[in-house]
Amino acid sequence: MDPPRPTSNTSQSSELSTFEFSSVESESEDPFMLLAKDVKQQPFTTNTSLQKSLERRQRELQQDQTRDQYLVFTSVPPEQSSRLSDDRSRTSKYCRFSFNAETGILIAKIMPNLPHELAIRSFDELISLELRAINARRDMIPCGSTTFTIGNWKKEADCCWAPATDARLSFVMEVGLSESARRLALNAHGWLETYSSSVKLVVTISIKRENPEIILSRWELVPRGYGVLTRLSPLSARRTASLKLSRTNNTTSVTGESYMNGITTTTTQLDLPFDKIVGRPPHKPQERDLVIPERELRIFAEDIWRQQSLL
Template sequence: MDFSNVPQSSSPELSSVESESADTLVQLAKETKQQPFTTNGSLQKTLEHLQRALQQDQTSDQYLVFTSVPPAQHSKLSDDRSRTSKYSRLSYNAETRILIAKVMPNPAHELAIRLFDELISFELRAINVRREVKPLGSTTVTVGNWKKEADCCWAPDLTNPRRLSFVMEVGLSESARRLALDARGWLETYSSSVKLVVTIGIKRETPEIVFHRWELISREYGVQTRSSPPQAHRTAFLKLSRTNNATIITGESYLNGTITATTQLDLSFDKIVNRPPHQPLERDLVVSEQELRSFAEDIWIGQGLL
């Protein structure tokens, strides 16, 4: 593939994320406010304080980093019965004892997760692979040295449900760079099985939602067929907004060195199901323009913007 002429991002922030090659979760931790762990109760209070600040529009930064977090504390925090797990997603490195927390700012984000999950389930049923791909929600999985929770994820191998293929992350549009680092973390971290990531950025004060599709792209760097490790790149962009009381969708897909205008979200069958399609109904998953429009309008109603 020749991606040399493809504008991988319309945002300088995302372009810089795509050009970085170090551990992106480490990079995310470095760029985020850090504080040392003291007690489980103190950590929970800090996260709850951030959630309130997000809800009251006092900040747009969803991420916090805690250092020196014991593994046992991470286990308690990530337990489904923990109140922390209901409004935050955690990434934890047991070797460095770094904990990255992404706090969900309001119910609209939870609604986005549920609606997107429903759209994917509908498509999996339509192409007759619903029993072959398992939805795992925010299940904690291991990628490299990290234990991570996605907002929503899917695994194609029912005998090994921790081997994810597809992940979705949602956040504030103001957190676009950190969402991009999160996407790269899923795709590029050593031993990760994830092949496809969708990030959804929701603007808080105006009706605007941005979808990014991220995939691993191999790049040749030697004349004798030696290739560099695949890197994550944005391969599609969709923006949903309101103009004259109508929902407008604009977008581009970047594949095989070609830029194509699009108003739908196409998701590779091979990368989600982990095999090529071979039955009559099997095809790439498609979230249509109408489905995207309904998705966005439901979110905006939840935000009080419609």
């Protein structure tokens, strides 16, 4: 039996169809390059200097001296990027890298602390449990933070999955501090809109540091607005669902909206389209959209808040 679907109130709304940056920006330039321009850039000098910069930013994040997870370096040699993203590198344990070989730009996202790692691992487990529940586990390959080539970029997600049939990336998850919401959005646009990308679905998880609040957003490709003149694809990335996990008076609540085709529907669960993850429509008896129900979302949030000492 399928899990219960959300009760809903519908209204004409476009609240979730846009996000922190203008459509002009997203249509005129590579979103990953916009992300690089959003951060103060520093030239690459030596491997030692770069490593020290990454380690210093991690310490600053751990000590709450900054909320900025991103560093951008210019003129980085390709072999340096390969060394950094190698699983044997110490920086690979707390950094995710994006590298453009044509421009020599390296974007480093530094994971601040254990709660963020827990969010990645816990969400990965929730997806694995759902794939088992719908008898689709063998249809998918969990790729973790494997480096993939997307357009001119070599990029690591926080967690990602690919259909077993062709191993082309279909589903990506990115997590960050709430102060990085715009940059998480740029990452979602990049994964979905960059030419040659096979990604069809992105989930971003934004974690507040000072109080128990987490925002989960679902991003998909949808038709561009009527009358928009562009030489790019007729599809663009949009946030199609947003859920707020929060805690007040010792009670954890989940509130959210799903936005599709101009209709906003209230929801307390995260729905993930089967066809966009697995790469085909469901046709076996147990197959259906993946659903992370409200109860699991509450447990997910409370585990993170305990690590943050907010519970």
